[in-house]
Amino acid sequence: MKAYEIQSNAGIDTLALVDRSEPKPTAGQVLIQVKATSLNYRDLLVIEGSYGSGQKYPLIPLSDGAGEVVAVGEGVTRVKIGDRVAGIFFQDWIYGSLTKEKMKFDLGGGIDGMLAEYVLLHQDGLVILPDHLSYIEGATLPCAAVTAWHGLVTKGNIGAGDSVLLLGTGGVSIFALQFAKIHGARVIITSSSDEKLALAKQLGADETINYKTTPDWEKQAYQLTNRTGVDHVVEVGGAGTLPKSLQALRIGGRISLIGVLSSRGSEIDPMPILFKSLTVQGIYVGSREMFEAMNQAMQQHKIKPIIDRVFPFTKAREAYHYLKSAAHFGKVVIRNS
Numbered sequence: 001m002k003a004y005e006i007q008s009n010a011g012i013d014t015l016a017l018v019d020r021s022e023p024k025p026t027a028g029q030v031l032i033q034v035k036a037t038s039l040n041y042r043d044l045l046v047i048e049g050s051y052g053s054g055q056k057y058p059l060i061p062l063s064d065g066a067g068e069v070v071a072v073g074e075g076v077t078r079v080k081i082g083d084r085v086a087g088i089f090f091q092d093w094i095y096g097s098l099t100k101e102k103m104k105f106d107l108g109g110g111i112d113g114m115l116a117e118y119v120l121l122h123q124d125g126l127v128i129l130p131d132h133l134s135y136i137e138g139a140t141l142p143c144a145a146v147t148a149w150h151g152l153v154t155k156g157n158i159g160a161g162d163s164v165l166l167l168g169t170g171g172v173s174i175f176a177l178q179f180a181k182i183h184g185a186r187v188i189i190t191s192s193s194d195e196k197l198a199l200a201k202q203l204g205a206d207e208t209i210n211y212k213t214t215p216d217w218e219k220q221a222y223q224l225t226n227r228t229g230v231d232h233v234v235e236v237g238g239a240g241t242l243p244k245s246l247q248a249l250r251i252g253g254r255i256s257l258i259g260v261l262s263s264r265g266s267e268i269d270p271m272p273i274l275f276k277s278l279t280v281q282g283i284y285v286g287s288r289e290m291f292e293a294m295n296q297a298m299q300q301h302k303i304k305p306i307i308d309r310v311f312p313f314t315k316a317r318e319a320y321h322y323l324k325s326a327a328h329f330g331k332v333v334i335r336n337s
Helices: 041-047 141-154 171-182 194-202 217-224 242-248 271-275 288-301 313-325
Strands: 002-005 016-019 029-039 064-072 084-087 118-122 126-128 163-167 186-191 207-210 230-235 249-257 279-282 307-312 331-335
Touching: 029 084, 029 313, 041 313, 064 118, 064 141, 084 141, 126 288, 141 171, 141 230, 141 249, 141 288, 163 171, 163 242, 171 186, 171 230, 171 288, 186 194, 186 217, 194 207, 207 217, 217 242, 230 242, 242 249, 242 271, 307 313, 313 331
Parallel strands: 163 186, 163 230, 186 207, 230 249, 249 279, 307 331
Antiparallel strands: 002 016, 029 064, 029 118, 029 331, 064 084, 084 126
16 A cells, blocks of 8 residues: 655655555444544644654654555454444543553654554544545544644533634634634634635634734734633644733633644743633543544534645645645645545
8 A cells, every 4th residue: 555654754755655454344443544634833844843843753743644444454343344433643542631651642743643544543442524524625624623623611501692803714713713603602713814814704704803803812802802702722733822822811711722833932921820710721632532522522512624635645745835835724734646
């Protein structure tokens, strides 16, 4: 079979298409013919050597993928041949809290990921795709969608009338917009592109802020909530935007800290957290239990992922470069066939 390998931390252009033996399932394992995969910002960190020390090579990248079950090992009962499935980000995080041990088994990081023609996973590390979604759509769910669901719904307890501030229009933010709207929340979203903000409006965003023309976007968000502040921020920028996000929150508000898009390592003043009695929650994707709950909601409300562009399997490098350009709105997908 064909698979892509990261063979060093030298960057996107070293991504190599290689031949590997097609794997065979043993007890409890499932062989998946991968139909599509999708990219996350985390995949850029992995390929550029910024995801953490001790990365092992060669590594098949990408946490997100969907495909058809084509063979099963002895004792497999959760899925059957012909089922449409996606892998979960942390293969051992089924329910409960994340632990150090569970963190070792992250697809496309600690273990081989999904950017291959066939992938072998344990039956416990799979979910069934919602019926209304294609493989291309299902491939976008494991990281960005589950992250947004975990932050806003599982831990955020978002409800009707809540106000949510979303930063940018990448995968997590757009899924968060969709999930916030089905829960009756009011959404304020930022971008440097008026064109992207117009697209967000079409998806249901109530207010938009161009952070280039309105650099004090946190003050604008405060004004848009009758000088109260928003209930929840989905923070994907990291240290570069976190101080502004803290200012945009109401007293007693909640921030889901998800990304490091802008900068890392900057000092953060903790006083706004203290004086405003804020809740800051770190969100690192989610469990299979969360994934399945999210899928039920997507099925009920017929939510479809927003896909910016689909690349063929042979153009995986180009897909990485496109994601790095930050030109996308929603998800970037690689189609296997």
